[in-house]
Structure formats: C-alpha cells, structure tokens
Amino acid sequence: MPAISSERPNWYLLQCKPRQDERAHLNLLQQNYVVFHPQILTERVIRGKRQRLRESLFPGYLFIQISRHDNWAPLRSTRGVSRIVEFNHGPAIVAEHIIEHLRSRCFEASTTKPDEALKPGENLQIVSGPLAPLEGVFLGLHGTDRVMILLQFLNREQPVCLPLSVIERQQASFQTYN
Missing domain, CATH: 2.30.30.30 (SH3 type barrels.)
Structure with missing residues (x-):
C-alpha cells in the first residue's frame, strides 16, 4: 500500500449508510469535498415500459479525494457517511489510475441514448x-x-x-x- 503523500490529495473509499449513497454524495459536495460516485445506466421494465435508470456501480460506497493535511473530522458527522474504509490500521488509498478508469467506463456507458418502450408487432x-x-x-x-x-x-x-x-x-x- 502506498504511503500517504502530504503534498497532493489521494483518493479514499467511504462507506455510506444503507441506501444513503446519494445523500452522502450531496452532503459532501456541499462541504466542498471532491467526490466521485460511479454510476451506470441499467435497463428495467417499470409499469410495462422499458426504462433506463442510473444506479450506483458500488452500492454503499463513494470515493473522496482529500490530502493528509485537510480536515477529516467533518467526514465522521456527514449525513449519509458511515465510515472511512481502512486496511492495516489506516485509510485505504485508491490509486489515481483506478479512478480514471472508472470515470472513463462510466462516461462511455452514459453516452448511449435511452430507448422508447417496445410496442407489440415491432x-x-x-x-x-x-x-x-x-x-x-x-x-x-x-x-x-x-x-x-x-x-x-x-x-x-x-x-x-x-x-x-x-x-x-x-x-x-x-x-x-x-
């Protein structure tokens, strides 16, 4: 695991409270944190119509970019946030290339056009x-x-x-x- 750099911010993984990903994301943005919430488009049939919905790629988790010298205390009391994910008695650092890969894949998935409902005889x-x-x-x-x-x-x-x-x-x- 790479050492925490004091000069530039790293990406970390946050666990959210159950079904509060969006709430945590919005509250962190209001506090001026840099947050990444990877989402994908999925197809569902709702009330007989084929629809595309945006869903979390990792339900219950968000990525946050923060440096070691930033104030971490507000993260513990942010509504929707449960905890900072830790490994080996320290916050788990997520590599920059992983975040960039996720961003590119989520962008590709969001560029497809939503379909209209299928009609009998089509x-x-x-x-x-x-x-x-x-x-x-x-x-x-x-x-x-x-x-x-x-x-x-x-x-x-x-x-x-x-x-x-x-x-x-x-x-x-x-x-x-x-």
Missing part, C-alpha cells in the same frame, strides 16, 4: 446468445426483464421468452421496388 433482432442472428416480432413483456417474441423457426411460428438484454430494435432498411 420487429426485433436477437444480438447475443444461441439465437443471435434471428429476427422476430415483439409480443409483450414477461416479467420485469424478459420479453416474448415470435420467431419464424423450424417452418412455423414459435413464441420465445428471452432476456431484455439480448434483443435490439431491428434497424430499418430501405428497399427499392421496381
């Missing part, structure tokens, strides 16, 4: 798994993270239940007719 394509190149028609939702599609397979139409993550809308292709 053409879909399976993009991964054993049925990957096949195309089908959306029938409906099956639970919160699965869909029913109708495939033309083995000379007949087969309803198939698949995870929401393996399907995409079929790209429109323009055909010219003579």
Whole structure:
C-alpha cells in the first residue's frame, strides 16, 4: 500500500449508510469535498415500459479525494457517511489510475441514448446468445426483464421468452421496388 503523500490529495473509499449513497454524495459536495460516485445506466421494465435508470456501480460506497493535511473530522458527522474504509490500521488509498478508469467506463456507458418502450408487432433482432442472428416480432413483456417474441423457426411460428438484454430494435432498411 502506498504511503500517504502530504503534498497532493489521494483518493479514499467511504462507506455510506444503507441506501444513503446519494445523500452522502450531496452532503459532501456541499462541504466542498471532491467526490466521485460511479454510476451506470441499467435497463428495467417499470409499469410495462422499458426504462433506463442510473444506479450506483458500488452500492454503499463513494470515493473522496482529500490530502493528509485537510480536515477529516467533518467526514465522521456527514449525513449519509458511515465510515472511512481502512486496511492495516489506516485509510485505504485508491490509486489515481483506478479512478480514471472508472470515470472513463462510466462516461462511455452514459453516452448511449435511452430507448422508447417496445410496442407489440415491432420487429426485433436477437444480438447475443444461441439465437443471435434471428429476427422476430415483439409480443409483450414477461416479467420485469424478459420479453416474448415470435420467431419464424423450424417452418412455423414459435413464441420465445428471452432476456431484455439480448434483443435490439431491428434497424430499418430501405428497399427499392421496381
């Protein structure tokens, strides 16, 4: 574990109280701390609609950048913060390259556009798994993270239940007719 540098701030790991990540993040920002809360976009079906939600990559934890000479006392009483994570009787330092890697990965994940809700009869394509190149028609939702599609397979139409993550809308292709 690297020694704590007195000249420049290091990144440390904070544990938050249960389900209070966002509260801790906001309270630390109000106290002018540099905080990183890695989040990703996940797809869920809520009230019958496919939606993308922002969720914590590490639920219950935040990263904070602070130097050894800064005032650490307010961290203990910040609402939402439980404790500073320690290893070997000292605060756990997180390397700068790890934070940069997490930042770049979280940014890449947030640049994708949210999808509209799927409609019955919409053409879909399976993009991964054993049925990957096949195309089908959306029938409906099956639970919160699965869909029913109708495939033309083995000379007949087969309803198939698949995870929401393996399907995409079929790209429109323009055909010219003579």
